[in-house]
Amino acid sequence: MRKAILFLALTLIGCSKVERNDSEATGNHGLNEAVQENSTDTQGPNVAPTAIAGVAMTYAYQFRRPAPQVATTQEKHAQQCEQMGPTRCRITGMEYHAGRDRTIVAQLAFRLVPELARRFAKQGTEQVVAAGGMLTDAKIDSSEKGLMIAAAQRDDASLAAEQKDLAGQLARSGVSAAERTQLQARQASLRDSRRSIAATKADAELELVSTPVTFTYYSGQIDPGFNDGPWLGAIKDGWANMIVGITMMLTLVIALAPWAILLGLCIWIWRRFAQKLGASPKDDA
Numbered sequence: 001m002r003k004a005i006l007f008l009a010l011t012l013i014g015c016s017k018v019e020r021n022d023s024e025a026t027g028n029h030g031l032n033e034a035v036q037e038n039s040t041d042t043q044g045p046n047v048a049p050t051a052i053a054g055v056a057m058t059y060a061y062q063f064r065r066p067a068p069q070v071a072t073t074q075e076k077h078a079q080q081c082e083q084m085g086p087t088r089c090r091i092t093g094m095e096y097h098a099g100r101d102r103t104i105v106a107q108l109a110f111r112l113v114p115e116l117a118r119r120f121a122k123q124g125t126e127q128v129v130a131a132g133g134m135l136t137d138a139k140i141d142s143s144e145k146g147l148m149i150a151a152a153q154r155d156d157a158s159l160a161a162e163q164k165d166l167a168g169q170l171a172r173s174g175v176s177a178a179e180r181t182q183l184q185a186r187q188a189s190l191r192d193s194r195r196s197i198a199a200t201k202a203d204a205e206l207e208l209v210s211t212p213v214t215f216t217y218y219s220g221q222i223d224p225g226f227n228d229g230p231w232l233g234a235i236k237d238g239w240a241n242m243i244v245g246i247t248m249m250l251t252l253v254i255a256l257a258p259w260a261i262l263l264g265l266c267i268w269i270w271r272r273f274a275q276k277l278g279a280s281p282k283d284d285a
Contacts, residue, residue, distance in 0.1 A: 053146060054144065054145060054146015054147065054149075054208070055142050055143070055144060055145065055146065056114075056142065056143050056145040056204075056207035056208050056211070057114065057117065057118075057140065057141070057142050057211050058140070058141040058142070058143075058211070058212050059117055059118070059121045059139075059140055059211065059212070059213040059214070060137075060138070060139040060140075060141075060213075060214045060216070061121055061124070061125060061135065061137070061138050061139075061213075061214070061215055061216070062135070062136045062137035062138075062215075062216045062217075062218065063125075063128045063133050063134065063135055063136065063215065063216070063217050063218070064133060064134045064136050064217075064218050064219070064220045064222060065128065065131075065132075065133040065134075065217055065218075065219060065220075065222075066132075066219065066220075066221070066222070067102070067103075067104050067219035067220075069131070069133070070096075070104045070106050070217045070218075070219050071096065071104075071106065073127075073128060073131065073133065073217060074094075074096065074106050074108055074215075074217055076127065077108055077124050077127075077215055078091060078094070078108060080120070080123070080124070081108075081110055081112075081120070084112075084116070084120075087113075088112065088113050088116060089110055089111070089112045089113075089116070089120065090110065090111050091108065091109070091110055092109045092110065092111050092212075093107070093108070093109035094107070094108055094109070095107040103218070103219050103220070104217070104218070104219040105216070105217070105218055105219075106216070106217040107214065107215065107216045107217070108214070108215045109212065109213075109214050109215075110212070110213040110214070110215075111210040111211070111212055111213075112210065112211050112213055113209070113210065113211070114208070114209070114210075114211045117211035117213050120213060121213050124215060125138075132222060133222060134222045136218070137216075143207070145204040145205075145207050145208050146208070148200070148201075148204045149201055149204045149205060149208075152197050152198075152200055152201040152204070153201070155197050156194055156197045156198070156201075159190050159193055159194050159197070160194070162190060163187060163190050163191075163194075166183050166186055166187050166190070167187075169183055170183050170184070170187075
């Protein structure tokens, strides 16, 4: 009997160790996957918000590309939208600006069917990263358009009932001219309110059936080395600061050089003129 109890205890201990080792292996595997996902810093987080009925989503992404490639990337994204067809994706805005400081800022605004908006934004980001670019900012917002539509419908129903009541009052006989004027003014105010409510409801319905996606492109150098460590990161930052300092000094020298030359020329002319004035009396004597 004692041997059987001892054997059973040893068996339970061995099973618990196996289960613990399996759980630790599973946890380590999940941790390794998380580390691998975090290593793709240039692509940004892979977050897919849950689609909820009555909730309108808004997507906004910012990318960094070398200056000569900004227009090319913008054109590729525009072509991808056009290939999907106007019923699924359409371009609603486009900007391209080259600044005097040699920086380029461009933007594309889209409207997509809600079920394709997130996928389109993800594919656009992957394309930029695969071409050597970088995702610098991503923002996803939501708004309760379903609640807004329901509130608009309730308000419209209430105003419609009041309009019906006013129509009944105007149809009565014996209504004075002053009272009729007041009732008619109230009717006009109700019509304006209902038109405003209808416009708000239409805008909310549009947000539910078409999702806005915005791509903004900035020119600049790409440095994906977020995991370089403190030493290598400090070296890179120091080198970048030195280059910026040299550039600023050269800019200052180039900007001041014409004025320095002009000042030197004025001093030289003044000295020559002063020497001639000083030599003239001696010559006369």
